[in-house]
Amino acid sequence: MVAALELYLDTHATRRIRVLWDALESEGVQSMKSLLEQRHRPHVSLAVAPRLDPERVAAALAGTVVAAPLRLEFQHAGQFVGRVLWLGPAPTTELLAHHARVHDLLTRAGIDLDEQYRPGRWVPHCTLSMRVPNTLMAAAVRRCLEVLPLTATVVAAAVADHAHNISHPLP
Secondary structure, X not given: OOXXXXXXXXXXXXXXXXXXXXXXXXXXXXXXXOHHHHOOOOEEEEEEEOOOOHHHHHHHOOOOOOOOOOEEEEEEEEEXXXXXXXXXXXOOHHHHHHHHHHHHHHHHOOOOOOHHHOOOOOOOOEEEEOOOOHHHHHHHHHHHHHHOOEEEEEXXXXXXXXXXXXXXXXX
16 A cells, blocks of 8 residues: 555535546446545645655655645546546646645655656646546546536645555644
């Protein structure tokens, strides 16, 4: 399993993504709703690692507002290798700069992060499903397009490791 530094979305956007999770489930696509005893909530991850020590991350980010009130404009649906389905916000200058700042602070503190989350490689996204059956991918993407565009505001952040029931809020 992995740990992540997650950015959480406002109530309206969270509700719309949860409705999308339900629609995917009703069509036979396991969504993030079903994983790990429903511990997941809609989010965009800034950093991922096999393990993250919440106290060490908090210390590295001291003085930084991780949950900066960023405005996210989800404009597209995408998929990663392995049948992972997601919604993607436009990669604005503000979002990319915030990601780079957080990543730099964590790296300077000696915290090892997944290569795919490094600035220049990171694809901002909100994961919807980790296991879309190939035969259902087209229908699942169509469902995603029904909710787009979707505007969201970042309202909170946490270090989360759902497999170990860890959720450590960050400012």
